[in-house]
Amino acid sequence: MQINRDNAEERDSCDPLGEFRDEFVLRPGLIYLDGNSLGPMHVSVRERMQACIEDEWANDLIASWNTAGWYDMPLRLGARIAPLIGADANDVVVTDSTSINLFKVLAAAIRLNPGRKVIVSERSNFPTDLYMVEGLSAFAGKGHELRLIDRPEDVAQAIDDSVAVVMLTHVNYRTGRVHDMADITRMAHEAGALVVWDLAHSTGALPVDLAGADADFAVGCTYKYLNGGPGAPAFVYVAPRLQTVAEQPLSGWFGHSRPFAFDPSFEPAKTIHRFLTGTPPVLSMTALEPALAIWDRVDIAAIRAKSVELCEYFIALVEQECAGFGLELASPRDSARRGSQVSFRHENAYAVMQALISRDVVGDFRAPDIMRFGFAPLYIGFVDVFDAVATLSDILQSNAWRDDRFQVRSAVT
Numbered sequence: 001m002q003i004n005r006d007n008a009e010e011r012d013s014c015d016p017l018g019e020f021r022d023e024f025v026l027r028p029g030l031i032y033l034d035g036n037s038l039g040p041m042h043v044s045v046r047e048r049m050q051a052c053i054e055d056e057w058a059n060d061l062i063a064s065w066n067t068a069g070w071y072d073m074p075l076r077l078g079a080r081i082a083p084l085i086g087a088d089a090n091d092v093v094v095t096d097s098t099s100i101n102l103f104k105v106l107a108a109a110i111r112l113n114p115g116r117k118v119i120v121s122e123r124s125n126f127p128t129d130l131y132m133v134e135g136l137s138a139f140a141g142k143g144h145e146l147r148l149i150d151r152p153e154d155v156a157q158a159i160d161d162s163v164a165v166v167m168l169t170h171v172n173y174r175t176g177r178v179h180d181m182a183d184i185t186r187m188a189h190e191a192g193a194l195v196v197w198d199l200a201h202s203t204g205a206l207p208v209d210l211a212g213a214d215a216d217f218a219v220g221c222t223y224k225y226l227n228g229g230p231g232a233p234a235f236v237y238v239a240p241r242l243q244t245v246a247e248q249p250l251s252g253w254f255g256h257s258r259p260f261a262f263d264p265s266f267e268p269a270k271t272i273h274r275f276l277t278g279t280p281p282v283l284s285m286t287a288l289e290p291a292l293a294i295w296d297r298v299d300i301a302a303i304r305a306k307s308v309e310l311c312e313y314f315i316a317l318v319e320q321e322c323a324g325f326g327l328e329l330a331s332p333r334d335s336a337r338r339g340s341q342v343s344f345r346h347e348n349a350y351a352v353m354q355a356l357i358s359r360d361v362v363g364d365f366r367a368p369d370i371m372r373f374g375f376a377p378l379y380i381g382f383v384d385v386f387d388a389v390a391t392l393s394d395i396l397q398s399n400a401w402r403d404d405r406f407q408v409r410s411a412v413t
């Protein structure tokens with residue numbers, strides 16, 4: 001491949017997604033390769049938040065639940081996410097955090113499969129997913145156990161007739177490796193198990209087809225590729241065939257069939273609403289809504305096509321420009337098996353990443369030795385990739401990362 005900056009400029013100039021970059025607040029000079037952890041702010045958020053605070057909250061107060069559409073937000077925002085994950089508008093709600101939604105769907109799934117005690121997952125899954133299973137199993141007190149696979153390709157052999165639930169993260173948070181959703185869901189169903197997909201690193205990064213795969217449950221974040229803001233609420237999907245039978249234990253009044261009947265006993269809604277719990281975080285949802293609106297104008301297939309190109313370009317450049325400095329590709333080389341991130345292992349990954357961040361190339365570090373770079377096609381271009389690798393190469397060649405200030409560990413890495 002011909003690798004030079006002119007070539008990168010040319011690719012940016014004919015990028016069909018190039019127009020979206022100016023819709024995000026990114027200070028000049030910053031190369032932000034961490035949108036897989038926290039996406040940047042959409043330009044319309046400030047004004048929208050201001051209007052919500054001044055008009056809807058300060059002025060209209062309680063009336064805004066009806067007049068400003070606050071009450072409908074969980075379903076309205078869910079409907080915006082639905083096309084990105086292959087779901088119908090009525091099958092997704094925005095609510096709570098991913099961890100809490102996992103608890104709800106896992107609890108519902110084990111109740112639907114009462115004779116079975118095994119929950120299959122991956123040791124390298126994002127820890128909160130495994131912790132939620134541990135917490136739920138201890139709370140349920142029925143002897144549920146986690147069966148963890150060590151290699152992603154071992155899912156099939158872990159599924160047998162003792163398995164109640166297969167819970168996997170579609171795109172691995174460390175390596176970016178993608179599971180075959182349709183294939184695994186089919187295998188699990190054939191064995192009588194239910195499937196929970198965590199779409200934290202998939203939604204807005206690559207096309208997902210939950211209905212096509214006949215998935216049972218899914219959860220995901222909105223603060224990563226959906227750019228909803230820090231702590232933005234998560235989403236939950238429940239297959240329509242399960243919405244009247246799946247019972248989740250966090251039976252708050254927003255999940256009631258008639259919340260404003262103030263009935264003393266709980267009667268779950270017969271719709272996706274039963275996966276709601278309490279009052280939605282209106283301010284966070286207000287910031288999320290304009291960030292979701294952008295997806296009306298974006299084709300997820302175009303996002304995927306550019307994401308693959310950006311990642312391939314990054315890998316090729318790093319391997320050419322940084323050879324001999326101990327970097328090892330930790331992500332699948334095959335683009336079909338990789339999400340929208342590229343991870344490299346390095347003995348001094350933390351310090352090298354800190355040095356990069358100090359030069360405005362922002363990725364992140366995942367212990368013990370992973371440097372993680374996310375490529376969000378809405379606002380990252382080919383010149384960004386070129387410049388990021390030039391900076392990385394300079395840091396490695398000059399040993400700049402050895403500076404004492406890059407060795408100090410912060411709480412969030």
Ligand SMILES: Cc1ncc(COP(=O)(O)O)c(C=O)c1O
Binds near residue numbers: 098128234
């Ligand atoms: C796969 C995965 N699941 C869940 C989470 C987080 O869940 P929560 O928003 O509840 O902290 C993350 C990232 O933080 C993640 O990468």
Ligand SMILES: Nc1c(O)cccc1C(=O)C[C@H](N)C(=O)O
Binds near residue numbers: 038126
């Ligand atoms: N959710 C996060 C947070 O509250 C602080 C810092 C980072 C995060 C993340 O999203 C981490 C992310 N899920 C990961 O893949 O590592």
